[in-house]
Amino acid sequence: MTRAFITGVTGQDGYYLSKLLLEKGYEVYGLVRGQNNPKIEFLKAELPEVKILTGDLMDTSSLIRALNASQPDEFYNLGAISFVAYSWENASLTADVTGKGVLNALEATRIYAGDDAAKVKFYQASSSEMFGKVQHVPQSESTLLWPRSPYGVAKVFGHYMTINYRESYGMHASSGVLFNHESPMRGPEFVTRKISMAVARIALGLQDKLVLGNIDAKRDWGFAGDYVEAMWRMLQQEEADDYVISTGETHPVREFLDVAFNHAGISDWEKYVVQDPEFYRPAEVDLLVGDATKAKEQLGWVPKVSFPELVRMMVDADLKRQRDAQN
Numbered sequence: 001m002t003r004a005f006i007t008g009v010t011g012q013d014g015y016y017l018s019k020l021l022l023e024k025g026y027e028v029y030g031l032v033r034g035q036n037n038p039k040i041e042f043l044k045a046e047l048p049e050v051k052i053l054t055g056d057l058m059d060t061s062s063l064i065r066a067l068n069a070s071q072p073d074e075f076y077n078l079g080a081i082s083f084v085a086y087s088w089e090n091a092s093l094t095a096d097v098t099g100k101g102v103l104n105a106l107e108a109t110r111i112y113a114g115d116d117a118a119k120v121k122f123y124q125a126s127s128s129e130m131f132g133k134v135q136h137v138p139q140s141e142s143t144l145l146w147p148r149s150p151y152g153v154a155k156v157f158g159h160y161m162t163i164n165y166r167e168s169y170g171m172h173a174s175s176g177v178l179f180n181h182e183s184p185m186r187g188p189e190f191v192t193r194k195i196s197m198a199v200a201r202i203a204l205g206l207q208d209k210l211v212l213g214n215i216d217a218k219r220d221w222g223f224a225g226d227y228v229e230a231m232w233r234m235l236q237q238e239e240a241d242d243y244v245i246s247t248g249e250t251h252p253v254r255e256f257l258d259v260a261f262n263h264a265g266i267s268d269w270e271k272y273v274v275q276d277p278e279f280y281r282p283a284e285v286d287l288l289v290g291d292a293t294k295a296k297e298q299l300g301w302v303p304k305v306s307f308p309e310l311v312r313m314m315v316d317a318d319l320k321r322q323r324d325a326q327n
Contacts, residue, residue, distance in 0.1 A: 005070045007031045007057060007105065008078030009050065010039035012185040013125065017076060017228040018043075018050050024232075029070035031055045031063075031079065057101030063108035067120075074235050076123045077105045080155075083189050084129060087151035094150045095157075102158030106165045106173065118172040121235040124162040127155045128179040128220065128246070128288050138291040141177070141242055159242075166240050174234040176227075179246035179290045182310060183224040184317030191253060192221070192314065195260050200318035202272055203264035204326075211274045215253040220289045222247045223305035223313075233299040246290025247303050259311040264319070 004021050008014045009030025018028050029051045032040055043050060053069055055062035057079050067075075080098040081087065087094040102124060113119040131139045132148035147153045159175050166173040186193040191212065201207035222245075230245045261269035295301045305313070 001025065001027045002074070003027045003029065003070060003072045004074045004076060005029045005031070005067065005072035006076045006078060008080060008082075008125075009052075010037055010043050011078060011082070012183055012187070012224050013078050013181075013228055013231075015043065015046070015185050016183065016225045017078070017231060018047050020225075020228050020232060022047065022049050027051070029053055029066070029072065031066055033057075057097055057104055060104045060108050063104060064112055067108060067112040072120055074121045074123070075105070075109055076125075076231060076235075077102060078125045079105075080125065081151070083187070084149050084151045085189075087149050087154070091150035095154050097154075098151060099154035099157035103161050106161060106171070110165065110169055110171065113171070117170040120172070121240070122162070122165075122171060122173040123231050123235055124158055124173065124175040125231075126159040126162075126175040126177045126242070127152065128177060128244075128290060130156045130159060130177065131288060134287060137287050138246075138248065138289045139244065140291040141244055141294055163242070172235075172240045174237070174240040175242040176231050176234060177242065177244045177290070178227055178230075179220040179222065179244070179288060181222045181224040181227040181245075182314065184314050185224065186314070192256060192311075193318075195253075195256055196311070196314035196318045198272075199260045199264050199266070199315055200322045202261075203266060203319065204322055206322065208272065209274055210272055211276050212253065213276065213278075215257065215273070215275060218250045218252045218287055218289075220246045220248070220250050221256070221307055221310065222303050223310050226303045226305055230295060230299060230301045233295075233301055237299070241298070243295045243299065244290045244292050245295055245301070246292045247307070248290060248292060249307060250287060250289040251307055255307075256311055259308050260315050263312045263315050 053066045055066040129152035133146040135144040182192040198210040
């Protein structure tokens with residue numbers, strides 16, 4: 001039985017990846033930082049087969065202990081402080097966890113693997129936020145990185161550190177440069193889930209306003225369930241490499257609002273939405289849209305869920321949550 005070790009297992013991607021690997025017959029181990037994580041109980045209820053280990057990306061020795069306990073064939077490093085807006089508020093912590101945490105994960109893997117450097121196939125969750133002030137549209141694996149947030153800068157460090165460990169030690173270490181990927185499991189602090197939750201509540205008469213930042217900001221949005229399959233496919237390759245994972249389409253927040261409100265039966269959504277400069281980024285990224293040609297050709301990966309399907313899926317899930325909460 002193939003064994004997988006996942007950091008960030010209680011997050012959106014950790015959930016979908018765990019589910020995918022369990023369906024493929026894997027033995028799955030997930031790392032949590034402590035027992036006070038409110039998402040642990042949800043994970044245990046939804047995916048009881050996942051074996052929980054404790055540790056911290058800031059503590060290399062705890063990672064080595066977790067690797068010894070799980071003895072994985074594959075290591076998926078999804079753990080990070082992933083909310084971009086928060087990274088300006090606490091840049092130092094973001095640099096430590098999202099950046100240096102990758103180094104600790106790589107070093108723990110190298111020590112655990114010993115003489116057989118490629119013993120554990122390693123996946124690093126890189127991000128389209130690394131492109132920031134984009135130098136080329138669409139963005140591919142060769143596009144110059146120019147991050148525009150502390151989060152993006154930390155992700156660049158982790159990305160290049162992964163490449164460095166691959167080239168220096170012969171590790172099977174790959175990075176997936178994932179563009180925005182959403183789902184009903186997305187945290188409520190992210191704009192997509194903030195919208196789907198508000199739309200559900202407005203449709204049910206529980207809320208009357210939705211406050212957002214720049215609704216003309218554009219993103220390349222896909223479904224997280226599709227994107228974790230790309231992670232898995234990377235680690236099935238004979239040679240490690242880096243891949244852009246994206247839909248190749250760009251949509252403004254305004255279009256997300258159109259689809260979401262219309263799906264809930266509300267066509268005149270403008271009267272419910274308020275823009276507040278407080279939610280604008282100090283440095284906005286430019287047109288983020290990915291070129292996933294390499295992933296399509298080498299991994300055989302293509303996204304299955306369309307943008308409208310994704311939005312409707314999220315609204316339906318939040319409508320159900322709100323109705324269930326009322327009953």
